[in-house]
Amino acid sequence: LLLLPDRIKAICILNGQVVFEDFFTEKFGPLKRMVRDPVLGQIWIHTERAVYRYNVKQESRDVWKMYMSMDRFDLAKEFCKDRPECMDMVLAKEAEYCFQKKKYKESAKCYALTQNYFEEIALKFIEAKQEVALMEFLLKKLLNLKPSEKIQATLLTTWLTELYLNRLGTLESDASKKSTYLKTRDEFRAFLGTQKNKDSLINNRASIYELLASHGDTEHMVYFAVLMQDYERVVSHHCQHDDYKEALKVLSKHKDEKLFYKFSPVLMQHIPQAVVDSWIEMGKRLDPKNLIPALVNYSQSAGTQINEAIRYMEFCVEELKETE
Structure with a gap:
């Protein structure tokens, strides 16, 4: 506050602008002195014949705007923690600022916390060809969804799966980016394995399998099938690729009797000793009558099978x- 003979001025120390000004007539003489009550925070001003009192309320209510205009977003957010509508404006301004500075990932993180239209922001990153930033935006949006927003969660997990597969395919073909590929692969697997995401993926597993198949990513198709506890698909995949030991390993680990009955005829043809070892280990959990197809087929053959x-x-x- 500045005290002048005929007025007082309140000047913001952040930007030097006058935010309040009050004029006085000469009726009671010029202003003489100004003091502040340290307990109540009131401002007292007097002339030779009058005393004036000012109550200062919510002095910092617009400080966030000033910091925002100065691009000091962290400080702006400090001054509007309890005002969601103001916080949203600061985040949107920060997101746009980062976007213009080509700090796309930081921009995505801020946009994900705003109430801006989802489609507009997603399109913004798509047009800028910033797939990594788009993924960051979608991941943050997914994280902030409410449990009741199941449809949105399913859509986001499916879209993110597609983006991850695109990125992995691009990185895998570039030997110089192997470390980035491995990092992205680990991120993708962590994404698939998160319990919240698994719940959404289970309801849409058919689409995810189609995506994996369209990208020819058999490694992650098997990984996803294991996560979904779709062991029949896993065993079938190993058998189709002549990896019979791995197929038997899956059967032995999960001890599903029905899968033993289904795949034993095929496995018995290629690794009979290991198969019988697994049968014996399963003991009474297997009904020998249901293994007759595997036994009959190969009891007529010479050698190890017999x-x-x-x-x-x-x-x-x-x-x-x-x-x-």
């Missing part, structure tokens, strides 16, 4: 006491 079939039948008689 011996292993006999070994399992002996186990059934001696250990499981099966006589029928």
Whole structure:
């Protein structure tokens, strides 16, 4: 505050602008002195024949605007923590500022916290060909969704899966970016494995499988199938690629009787000893009658298959006491 003979001025120390000015007539004489009550915060001014009192309220209410106009966004946000509408304006201004400065990732983080139209912001990053920033924006939006917004969550997880696959495909073809590829791959797997995202992906797994297939990403198709506990798809994939040991490993780990019955005929043809070892380990959890297709097919063949079939039948008689 500045005290002049005929007026007082309140000047903002942040930008030097006059924010308040009050004039006095000469009726009571010129202004003499100004003091501040340290307890109540009131301002007292007197002339030779009069005393004036000013109550200062919400002195900092517009400070956020000044800091925002100065592009000092952290300070602006400090002064509008309890005012959501003001915070939204600051975040939007900061997001636009970062975008203009080509700090796209920082811009995306700010935009994700605003109430601006989702489609407009997404299009903004698409037009600027900033896929990484777009992913950051979508990830933040997904994180801030309410549990009831299931449709939005499904749409975002599907879109993000597509973007991750595009990026992984681009990086994989460039040997000089192997470290970036590995980092992105880990981020993608973490994204798929997050419980909140898994709930959305389960409801839309068919579309995710189609995306993975369209990109030819068998590695992540298997990874996703394991996350979804879709072990039949995993075992089938390994069998189709002649990786029978890995297929049996999945069966042995998850101990699903129905899958044993389904895939044993194929596995018995290629790794009979390992298959019979797994059957024996499963013990009474497997019904030998349901393994007859695997046993009959190969009991007519020479070599290891016959011996292993006999070994399992002996186990059934001696250990499981099966006589029928």
